[in-house]
Amino acid sequence: MKPVDVEDLSIRLGDVPILSGIGFSVAAGECFGLVGESGSGKSTVLRCIAQLMVHWQGRIRIGGTDIRRMPLQERCRSVQMVFQDPYGSLHPRQSVRTALSEPIRIHRLDRPQERLERALTEVGLPLHFLDRFPHQLSGGQRQRVAIARALILEPAVLLLDEPTSALDVSVQAEVLNLLSELRRRRGFTYVMVSHDLAVIDHMCDRLAVMQAGRIVEILDRAALIGNGARHPYARQLIEASLEHERGR
Numbered sequence: 001m002k003p004v005d006v007e008d009l010s011i012r013l014g015d016v017p018i019l020s021g022i023g024f025s026v027a028a029g030e031c032f033g034l035v036g037e038s039g040s041g042k043s044t045v046l047r048c049i050a051q052l053m054v055h056w057q058g059r060i061r062i063g064g065t066d067i068r069r070m071p072l073q074e075r076c077r078s079v080q081m082v083f084q085d086p087y088g089s090l091h092p093r094q095s096v097r098t099a100l101s102e103p104i105r106i107h108r109l110d111r112p113q114e115r116l117e118r119a120l121t122e123v124g125l126p127l128h129f130l131d132r133f134p135h136q137l138s139g140g141q142r143q144r145v146a147i148a149r150a151l152i153l154e155p156a157v158l159l160l161d162e163p164t165s166a167l168d169v170s171v172q173a174e175v176l177n178l179l180s181e182l183r184r185r186r187g188f189t190y191v192m193v194s195h196d197l198a199v200i201d202h203m204c205d206r207l208a209v210m211q212a213g214r215i216v217e218i219l220d221r222a223a224l225i226g227n228g229a230r231h232p233y234a235r236q237l238i239e240a241s242l243e244h245e246r247g248r
């Protein structure tokens with residue numbers, strides 16, 4: 001279990017500021033949500049933490065260590081990301097076995113077969129799925145494989161970028177329950193992006209509301225449920241979501 005601390009994170013692409021002065025702390029084992037309008041910079045925050053984007057300013061620490069000072073191997077074992085679209089994140093011509101073996105090989109981990117089997121079992125898939133290819137899996141099964149691959153290196157922190165929004169509603173609940181169960185069992189720290197406040201409510205202890213590259217408010221679940229937000233945009237976003245829920 002490791003905490004995540006983001007301090008004064010800013011990034012520009014060309015002349016355009018994408019993130020400005022982002023700051024939040026996530027306790028070890030906590031699930032922290034990022035919500036906000038499309039283009040507000042939620043995924044960019046995750047990409048900076050994962051070092052998929054590197055030209056940022058500020059400070060990001062995982063377990064107290066500055067991620068810029070972490071050797072690559074240590075960073076990969078500290079933080080992994082799960083993307084929205086498992087079709088995009090799994091190679092179509094790689095079997096599940098190959099997809100899961102790659103990080104084991106790159107990081108020269110011992111007991112490869114045992115690790116493969118444990119990761120697959122942890123996400124609730126039978127072992128004969130090791131020989132399947134992405135097109136032979138359902139959307140939910142593909143996302144389970146993507147989660148298994150993120151788990152192989154036993155990271156302390158998982159970054160979840162809309163992990164269920166490409167899935168059917170019934171399958172969404174299964175994958176969310178799996179993620180909750182994994183957090184309970186393994187004590188992962190999650191930072192999770194979702195446009196769906198019901199998902200955030202189900203999963204997260206606290207959340208940050210983002211607008212135009214800034215955090216306008218950080219709320220806990222109680223404030224989300226009762227719409228105790230103070231910032232006008234945060235209030236409006238939550239109100240719209242509550243109305244949507246009431247209309248269902």
Ligand SMILES: Nc1ncnc2c1ncn2[C@@H]1O[C@H](COP(=O)(O)OP(=O)(O)OP(=O)(O)O)[C@@H](O)[C@H]1O
Pocket residue numbers: 013018036037038039040041042043044045195
């Ligand atoms: N590689 C890039 N090059 C140029 N602009 C980019 C790049 N990546 C992101 N942006 C811009 O940065 C801003 C933030 O994008 P980001 O994907 O982080 O937003 P988001 O809040 O996750 O949006 P969504 O909910 O639609 O996924 C957007 O205006 C986007 O167009």
